[in-house]
Amino acid sequence: MRYRIRISAVHICAWILCAVFGLAAPAASPEIVWLHSLSEAVKQASAEGKLIIVDLVADWCGWCRLMEKETWAQPAVAELSGKHVFLKLDIDKDADGTGLARRFKVSGLPMLLLLTAKGDEFERLQGFLPAQEFLEKLKAALADPDSPGNMRLAHLKDPRNIELHFKLAYELFGRGDYQESEEHFSQIVRQDPGNQSKRADASMFYLAVCKASRSDLEGCLALLDRLRKELPGSNVVPGSYLLAGQALLRAGKRAEARMQVEEFLRRYPTHPLVPKAKELLAQIGNE
Numbered sequence: 001m002r003y004r005i006r007i008s009a010v011h012i013c014a015w016i017l018c019a020v021f022g023l024a025a026p027a028a029s030p031e032i033v034w035l036h037s038l039s040e041a042v043k044q045a046s047a048e049g050k051l052i053i054v055d056l057v058a059d060w061c062g063w064c065r066l067m068e069k070e071t072w073a074q075p076a077v078a079e080l081s082g083k084h085v086f087l088k089l090d091i092d093k094d095a096d097g098t099g100l101a102r103r104f105k106v107s108g109l110p111m112l113l114l115l116t117a118k119g120d121e122f123e124r125l126q127g128f129l130p131a132q133e134f135l136e137k138l139k140a141a142l143a144d145p146d147s148p149g150n151m152r153l154a155h156l157k158d159p160r161n162i163e164l165h166f167k168l169a170y171e172l173f174g175r176g177d178y179q180e181s182e183e184h185f186s187q188i189v190r191q192d193p194g195n196q197s198k199r200a201d202a203s204m205f206y207l208a209v210c211k212a213s214r215s216d217l218e219g220c221l222a223l224l225d226r227l228r229k230e231l232p233g234s235n236v237v238p239g240s241y242l243l244a245g246q247a248l249l250r251a252g253k254r255a256e257a258r259m260q261v262e263e264f265l266r267r268y269p270t271h272p273l274v275p276k277a278k279e280l281l282a283q284i285g286n287e
Helices: 002-021 038-050 060-069 073-081 095-103 131-143 149-157 162-174 180-192 202-211 217-229 237-250 254-266 274-286
Strands: 052-057 086-088 111-115 121-126
Touching: 038 052, 038 086, 038 095, 052 060, 052 095, 073 131, 086 095, 111 131, 121 131, 121 149, 149 162, 162 180, 162 202, 180 202, 202 217, 202 237, 202 274, 217 237, 237 274, 254 274
Parallel strands: 052 086
Antiparallel strands: 052 111, 111 121
16 A cells, blocks of 8 residues: 555656646657548548558568568658558458559559549559658659649649640559549540640550450440541551450450451551561461
């Protein structure tokens, strides 16, 4: 009983000292507040106008565990929890994690996706990042005018700038985000039907690639046919025959695929893509 009284007296003295001299107990180290649901992260980010930092992980990823210990635990990094929404998802166990990995064509871990409040990609940081390097790369990504997020903002400010719009669409296409890039390419085609910008033809071609990527053979071929009819002088028209051949071959239509490739060779016998065409013909013949 005396022991308890003594401890209480010490506590009381401590409280008095803090009150008189302004002393305070050491502040607890900040910790990242992780969410584990994409919908919750989007809801919070939308309400607070914040960016979502998604840490995609998996049990088999040793580098992910190292980042947990050496990066996320650092106070300088944890302090960002007040500025951004942090979301941790397992690509094998969480449906949201699997979905994001598929949508953004994630091919390796660790992978940090920086998403807007709408769930669109702002930028991505791949590989193991020690705390200081993470902070530096995050700062650089947020300031980079060529980050998809900043290009979107620039496009919103100057929606008639087709060159800027195409740059954004092509960047997203290169990252494997066919869903959003298809939307942007479609807008460019509608905005510039006469191809005054010299970007509508390429946009139509990439639209066909996007459709082929999700096995929409009919949509792919329709776009390529439209490209040939509306813009016959475009320098992407030759490639349209090979793309059609590849899409048809993928769909098991070997005879039709062969016709497309042979038509290319007939029309463009000296084109730089001739070797690729012959390779495709050999592939058609071997299946």
